[in-house]
Amino acid sequence: MARTILITGATAGFGAAAVRRFLADGWRVVATGRRAGRLQALRDEPGGDRLHVAVFDIRDADAMQAALDAIPAPFRGIDVLVNNAGLALGTAPAQRASLEQWRQMIDTNITALATLTHRLLPVLVERRGAIINISSIAGSYPYPGGNVYGGTKAFVTQFSLGLRSDLHGTGVRVTSIEPGMAETEFTLVRTGGDQAASDALYHGANPMTAEDIAGVIHYVATLPPHLNINRLEIMPVSQSFAGFQVHRE
Numbered sequence: 089m090a091r092t093i094l095i096t097g098a099t100a101g102f103g104a105a106a107v108r109r110f111l112a113d114g115w116r117v118v119a120t121g122r123r124a125g126r127l128q129a130l131r132d133e134p135g136g137d138r139l140h141v142a143v144f145d146i147r148d149a150d151a152m153q154a155a156l157d158a159i160p161a162p163f164r165g166i167d168v169l170v171n172n173a174g175l176a177l178g179t180a181p182a183q184r185a186s187l188e189q190w191r192q193m194i195d196t197n198i199t200a201l202a203t204l205t206h207r208l209l210p211v212l213v214e215r216r217g218a219i220i221n222i223s224s225i226a227g228s229y230p231y232p233g234g235n236v237y238g239g240t241k242a243f244v245t246q247f248s249l250g251l252r253s254d255l256h257g258t259g260v261r262v263t264s265i266e267p268g269m270a271e272t273e274f275t276l277v278r279t280g281g282d283q284a285a286s287d288a289l290y291h292g293a294n295p296m297t298a299e300d301i302a303g304v305i306h307y308v309a310t311l312p313p314h315l316n317i318n319r320l321e322i323m324p325v326s327q328s329f330a331g332f333q334v335h336r337e
């Protein structure tokens with residue numbers, strides 16, 4: 089019988105690629121996001137008859153609940169939750185950053201992710217399912233301008249490990265996927281629509297693609313049921329680590 093996966097942030101980037109990956113593999117997919125037109129367009133793609141789309145702002149807990157309540161019966165038995173919706177806003181140092189942008193990142197990357205997880209835990213436990221959280225290398229390695237974004241992703245990683253501990257014995261698997269540089273709409277969103285800045289960041293770097301990460305999500309979701317990848321950090325070959333910074337008087 090086909091398995092069912094709910095993927096948040098399915099209108100672009102990793103989420104949209106993951107929807108296509110799982111539809112191609114015969115899964116039933118629930119896809120969420122704010123941009124209705126993009127979600128509806130996915131229904132016209134191969135396997136679109138196995139896609140249910142749920143349009144809501146993930147920060148709106150009431151809209152989230154209404155969308156969950158409206159999921160049609162064939163899609164209600166969710167086996168895998170992919171908490172992917174998220175964003176970075178701004179690259180300014182903390183002392184010049186926007187508090188409004190900080191709050192939007194916290195509301196989206198932390199509060200909404202925890203809320204949806206809380207609401208789906210009963211069905212995931214019942215079905216011995218899986219939770220795949222999209223964290224980031226930014227949660228492990230600080231960089232200038234990463235401040236609250238990195239903090240939100242550190243939450244996602246640690247929350248994933250905590251969930252795994254709490255879900256011990258239930259059969260529910262939990263994985264934190266922590267990608268590095270991948271070309272999606274991420275930098276366009278972060279810079280407020282600066283396509284030149286986005287192009288400059290990825291130029292010549294051969295970054296990861298949305299399809300690369302969708303493949304990793306699919307790999308994790310289809311592992312034999314006795315295996316759990318706790319954390320999976322993945323970067324393009326072109327990206328590695330730099331040292332600490334030293335300020336000299």
Ligand code: NDP
Pocket residue numbers: 096097098099100101102103120121122123144145146147172173174175176196222223224225266267268269270271272273274277
């Ligand atoms: P994109 O900007 O391409 O996609 C982000 C998705 O999140 C969109 O579908 C967007 O949908 C959704 N989203 C954002 N805010 C909301 C909201 N308030 N309500 C509902 N949906 C929302 O970025 P990526 O695919 O790159 O990002 C996906 C995840 O991967 C994020 O959590 C990001 O932090 C993480 N990540 C990205 C990396 C990268 O280099 N690209 C590296 C590491 C982690 P819509 O706007 O239609 O609502």
Ligand code: 8X3
Pocket residue numbers: 223224225226234267268269
């Ligand atoms: C996205 C990767 O390094 O731009 O989470 O923060 S990074």
